[in-house]
Amino acid sequence: xxxxxxxxxxxxxxxxxxxxSEDVVGSVLEAIHRTDGMxxxxxxxxxxxxxxxxKAADLARSGGAKGRLLGVPxxxxxxxxxxxxxxxxxSKILKGxxxxxxxxxxxxxxxxxxxxxxxxxxxxxxxxxxTENSAYGxxxxxxxxxxxxxxxxxxxxxxxxxxxxxxxxxxxxxxxVRQPASFCGCVGLKPTYGWxxxxxxxxxxxxxxxxxxxxxxxxxxxxxxxxxxxxxxADSTTIHAxxxxxxxxxxxxxxxxxxxxPKEYFxxxxxxxxxxxxxxxxxxxxxxxxRVVEVSLPHTRVAVDTYYIIAPAEASANLSRFDxxxxxxxxxxxxxxxxxxxxxxxxxxxxEVKRRIILGTYVLSSGYxxxxxxxxxxxxxxxxxxxxxxxxxxxxxxxxxSPTPAYRIGENSTDPLQMYLGDxxxxxxxxxxxxxxxxxxGFAAGNLPVGLQxxxxxxxxxxxxxxxxxxxxxxxxxxxxxxxxxANSRQGVGV
Amino acid sequence: xxxxxxxxGLEVHVQLKTKSKMFCSCSTDFxxxxxxxxxxxxxxxxxxLPVMNREAIRWTVISGLMLGCRINPCSKFDRKNYFYPxxxxxxxxxxxxxxxxxxxxxxxEVEGQSKRIGITRIHQEEDVAKNLHYATWSGIDFxxxxxxxxxxVSEPDMTSPGEALAYLQTLxxxxxxxxxxxxxxxxxxxxCDVNVSIRPDAxxxxxxxxxxxxxxxxxxxxxxxxxEIARQIEEVDRGENIIQETRRWDVDLGKTFxxxxxxDAHDYRYFPEPDxxxxxxxxxxxxxxxxxxxxxxxxxxxxxxxxxxLPEYDAQVLSAEKEVGDYFEAAARRSRxxxxxSNWVMTDVLRILSEKGMAITAxxxxxxxxxxxxxxxxxxxxxxxxxxxxxxxxxxxxRQAKAIVTAGGLAQVTDAGAIEAIVxxxxxxxxxxxxxxxxxxxxxxxxxxxxxxxxxKGKANPQIVEEWLKKKLSN
Numbered sequence: 001x002x003x004x005x006x007x008x009x010x011x012x013x014x015x016x017x018x019x020x021s022e023d024v025v026g027s028v029l030e031a032i033h034r035t036d037g038m039x040x041x042x043x044x045x046x047x048x049x050x051x052x053x054x055k056a057a058d059l060a061r062s063g064g065a066k067g068r069l070l071g072v073p074x075x076x077x078x079x080x081x082x083x084x085x086x087x088x089x090x091s092k093i094l095k096g097x098x099x100x101x102x103x104x105x106x107x108x109x110x111x112x113x114x115x116x117x118x119x120x121x122x123x124x125x126x127x128x129x130x131t132e133n134s135a136y137g138x139x140x141x142x143x144x145x146x147x148x149x150x151x152x153x154x155x156x157x158x159x160x161x162x163x164x165x166x167x168x169x170x171x172x173x174x175x176x177v178r179q180p181a182s183f184c185g186c187v188g189l190k191p192t193y194g195w196x197x198x199x200x201x202x203x204x205x206x207x208x209x210x211x212x213x214x215x216x217x218x219x220x221x222x223x224x225x226x227x228x229x230x231x232x233x234a235d236s237t238t239i240h241a242x243x244x245x246x247x248x249x250x251x252x253x254x255x256x257x258x259x260x261x262p263k264e265y266f267x268x269x270x271x272x273x274x275x276x277x278x279x280x281x282x283x284x285x286x287x288x289x290x291r292v293v294e295v296s297l298p299h300t301r302v303a304v305d306t307y308y309i310i311a312p313a314e315a316s317a318n319l320s321r322f323d324x325x326x327x328x329x330x331x332x333x334x335x336x337x338x339x340x341x342x343x344x345x346x347x348x349x350x351x352e353v354k355r356r357i358i359l360g361t362y363v364l365s366s367g368y369x370x371x372x373x374x375x376x377x378x379x380x381x382x383x384x385x386x387x388x389x390x391x392x393x394x395x396x397x398x399x400x401x402s403p404t405p406a407y408r409i410g411e412n413s414t415d416p417l418q419m420y421l422g423d424x425x426x427x428x429x430x431x432x433x434x435x436x437x438x439x440x441x442g443f444a445a446g447n448l449p450v451g452l453q454x455x456x457x458x459x460x461x462x463x464x465x466x467x468x469x470x471x472x473x474x475x476x477x478x479x480x481x482x483x484x485x486x487a488n489s490r491q492g493v494g495v
Numbered sequence: 496x497x498x499x500x501x502x503x504g505l506e507v508h509v510q511l512k513t514k515s516k517m518f519c520s521c522s523t524d525f526x527x528x529x530x531x532x533x534x535x536x537x538x539x540x541x542x543x544l545p546v547m548n549r550e551a552i553r554w555t556v557i558s559g560l561m562l563g564c565r566i567n568p569c570s571k572f573d574r575k576n577y578f579y580p581x582x583x584x585x586x587x588x589x590x591x592x593x594x595x596x597x598x599x600x601x602x603x604e605v606e607g608q609s610k611r612i613g614i615t616r617i618h619q620e621e622d623v624a625k626n627l628h629y630a631t632w633s634g635i636d637f638x639x640x641x642x643x644x645x646x647x648v649s650e651p652d653m654t655s656p657g658e659a660l661a662y663l664q665t666l667x668x669x670x671x672x673x674x675x676x677x678x679x680x681x682x683x684x685x686x687c688d689v690n691v692s693i694r695p696d697a698x699x700x701x702x703x704x705x706x707x708x709x710x711x712x713x714x715x716x717x718x719x720x721x722x723e724i725a726r727q728i729e730e731v732d733r734g735e736n737i738i739q740e741t742r743r744w745d746v747d748l749g750k751t752f753x754x755x756x757x758x759d760a761h762d763y764r765y766f767p768e769p770d771x772x773x774x775x776x777x778x779x780x781x782x783x784x785x786x787x788x789x790x791x792x793x794x795x796x797x798x799x800x801x802x803x804x805l806p807e808y809d810a811q812v813l814s815a816e817k818e819v820g821d822y823f824e825a826a827a828r829r830s831r832x833x834x835x836x837s838n839w840v841m842t843d844v845l846r847i848l849s850e851k852g853m854a855i856t857a858x859x860x861x862x863x864x865x866x867x868x869x870x871x872x873x874x875x876x877x878x879x880x881x882x883x884x885x886x887x888x889x890x891x892x893x894r895q896a897k898a899i900v901t902a903g904g905l906a907q908v909t910d911a912g913a914i915e916a917i918v919x920x921x922x923x924x925x926x927x928x929x930x931x932x933x934x935x936x937x938x939x940x941x942x943x944x945x946x947x948x949x950x951x952k953g954k955a956n957p958q959i960v961e962e963w964l965k966k967k968l969s970n
Contacts, residue, residue: 081540202542
């Protein structure tokens with residue numbers, strides 16, 4: 001059962017010579033065989049390639065090599081470029097595209113010996129909160145196969161929760177790491193904007209996107225962050241700062257930590273089970289020595305609106321490059337270049353992506369720019385200032401990740417507005433460019449996980465990891481594992 | 496008939512002489528096989544990000560300083576959105592409302608009148624790819640995609656095609672002096688769009704402007720302007736309105752054709768480029784760059800007059816092209832007679848270059864060698880005819896002037912005794928002409944000088960010969 005181990009447990013085991021990378025990768029592949037038919041967390045798994053990477057890692061280890069991830073398989077969201085692997089972004093328009101290069105984050109993991117065994121499903125171009133917007137089929141929630149795993153990094157969350165991976169990478173533009181982590185009961189970290197290079201991360205909204213680890217526990221998230229974080233000459237928006245020792249920040253007590261509770265996050269509309277679990281979690285932190293204060297983020301109510309102007313605006317330009325000219329899908333029968341664009345994009349993009357391109361094109365249009373895009377940027381500044389002010393009173397803030405546990409499959413697919421409102425607690429973190437962590441904090445009715453969000457200021461990863469770790473060590477939610485059977489899809493999801 | 500005033504403004508794109516592209520490390524070399532200087536960034540692959548080429552920024556700022564612009568202490572990049580197959584990302588990274596350089600101008604001279612043409616702004620952007628069309632298919636060469644460009648936008652200050660061309664020539668001169676670009680219109684590293692409008696003499700506000708594209712030489716720009724102005728006048732005279740539109744110059748037909756009108760103009764949906772940080776240029780850096788500014792053509796012209804005592808005209812000709820000026824100056828510094836060097840460069844050197852269509856940098860005679868030749872003539876070691884012969888030999892063989900003179904025994908004969916003997920011989924052999932001269936026929940003397948020169952194989956000093964002949968024949 002090597003596949004059920006955490007990343008640091010696998011490393012310890014490998015380092016002690018108790019197992020080989022081949023065994024670990026083999027065990028993960030076996031789990032994929034067993035359950036991914038039900039889950040559909042992976043879009044592609046290259047078994048032969050994974051095994052040969054594992055063998056190479058074992059050989060390197062026997063030769064004295066010391067990579068910090070030597071031989072550990074990591075699942076990668078299908079939005080990150082890994083040289084020689086597909087990168088469809090869950091879209092038909094990138095069908096057949098093979099990446100010619102490694103993303104910087106991938107290169108850093110590769111340099112430490114990581115094995116890239118497969119690519120996980122996602123909402124098309126990371127646009128969505130359920131992974132239902134993938135052109136390659138939906139992913140199910142391992143805790144309840146009738147529910148969504150969240151999104152857009154739903155595949156990564158599902159495979160980590162179902163022990164079909166040791167750890168995974170996702171990307172988070174408005175909650176796409178934290179929300180699926182919360183829905184599937186794993187740990188998801190959205191680092192400070194600019195802390196992990198975006199080079200090689202297919203852009204959704206450039207000023208909001210961040211790569212984030214999705215792991216079985218907080219220590220694993222710290223470990224992966226340690227390796228990926230830091231300035232990158234290939235990404236001008238990365239931060240010039242030295243990377244602290246995140247392992248050293250993991251402490252079981254919270255003495256000296258002030259936890260802020262943003263009052264605007266604890267108002268009506270919260271699912272009662274979610275509210276209860278989060279309140280219990282706050283109590284655990286208090287027990288661990290944290291001081292709890294109420295803080296205010298007054299512009300919370302306009303955060304979703306702001307997000308749904310800025311993100312689609314940037315996306316409308318970022319997705320222009322998918323035109324059928326240089327790579328990926330190209331529609332047949334075009335008469336001229338304009339016709340080629342129209343046909344390729346009409347056939348290649350799904351409805352949610354089209355909706356956001358149209359929205360983004362609209363808000364940038366001459367005559368509307370000032371009213372929408374420019375105003376949204378100003379509100380964004382206000383949101384950032386809200387956080388700066390609030391973080392003068394506390395070291396971290398706690399909140400739910402999502403107002404509800406996982407939705408039933410198909411539940412919200414006809415009402416995009418309702419779906420967008422589910423992002424209320426996660427998008428402010430991206431708009432402010434700060435960091436956020438999703439940690440499992442128990443279950444709602446129907447055996448569906450609930451996530452606790454720990455928010456920190458820019459480069460406050462040490463604090464949020466410390467709080468997340470202390471909370472996690474004081475509870476034992478990780479001991480519970482999903483039992484994937486066809487039957488669990490019929491379980492009711494009640495209040 | 497109504498009199499019209501013409502208003503012309505220019506948008507000049509200049510490719511900067513950087514080694515690598517604007518946002519990636521691919522080479523900017525011209526003429527490589529298609530799609531060999533490409534990478535995920537300049538091909539617009541998913542996930543790739545631009546990284547600013549600092550050298551390109553420096554060149555643009557230097558151009559701005561040379562043109563008297565204010566350098567924006569904080570400029571930024573924007574995305575300009577439009578779909579076209581030569582655009583890898585379907586947006587161009589350019590600068591919309593905060594360009595690198597603002598203001599400035601160029602002093603031109605047309606028909607003896609000097610005038611200042613204002614510059615509105617200079618911004619930095621990336622070039623697009625090149626579409627290639629064949630009989631049954633089209634291809635795209637991305638080697639050029641992402642090459643750094645600066646766009647220099649002029650004020651609508653020009654009132655004739657002559658002024659427009661003078662502005663372009665002067666601008667080109669300055670940029671070549673700055674070393675920021677080769678500014679070759681033929682190679683496409685300098686391109687120009689023209690805005691032109693006309694209005695009745697009495698009208699105060701500008702007429703409707705028309706933009707002309709696709710002119711790749713000074714000649715085409717001049718022709719296109721002449722054609723377009725005539726066309727607009729004809730339209731207005733007929734009582735038609737000018738439509739705001741973009742027109743294409745057709746070289747073969749010598750006409751402009753409508754490409755698109757204002758109605759189908761793009762909405763470029765500019766917004767700040769989120770992948771790049773704003774460019775903040777600290778005072779200290781600007782000062783450092785300003786200290787490295789090369790001399791401007793006008794400064795050099797004045798200096799040539801002052802330092803080498805050249806006439807204004809010579810100085811202007813010699814400073815027009817930077818390399819010609821460099822050549823002249825290298826030779827003049829080694830010569831005792833800069834004015835003589837100037838004469839040689841302006842006549843013989845430039846003539847040969849224009850005959851051969853050659854650049855002065857490829858000229859066979861080095862400035863040092865020319866200076867040596869000039870000094871041999873100046874010190875009367877050789878006469879001016881011999882100097883021309885030596886110059887011709889140098890041009891073909893590349894040897895030094897002194898070596899050619901020594902080897903050919905070409906040094907001028909100034910020795911009185913030697914010349915007297917030849918003069919006597921010539922008089923003896925040409926009794927008739929000698930007689931004619933004595934009888935007052937002055938042309939006969941010219942003939943006799945020629946005979947002496949022939950007998951001396953051209954080496955005799957003609958002045959001394961003439962003096963001797965007069966002396967002998969007046970006896």
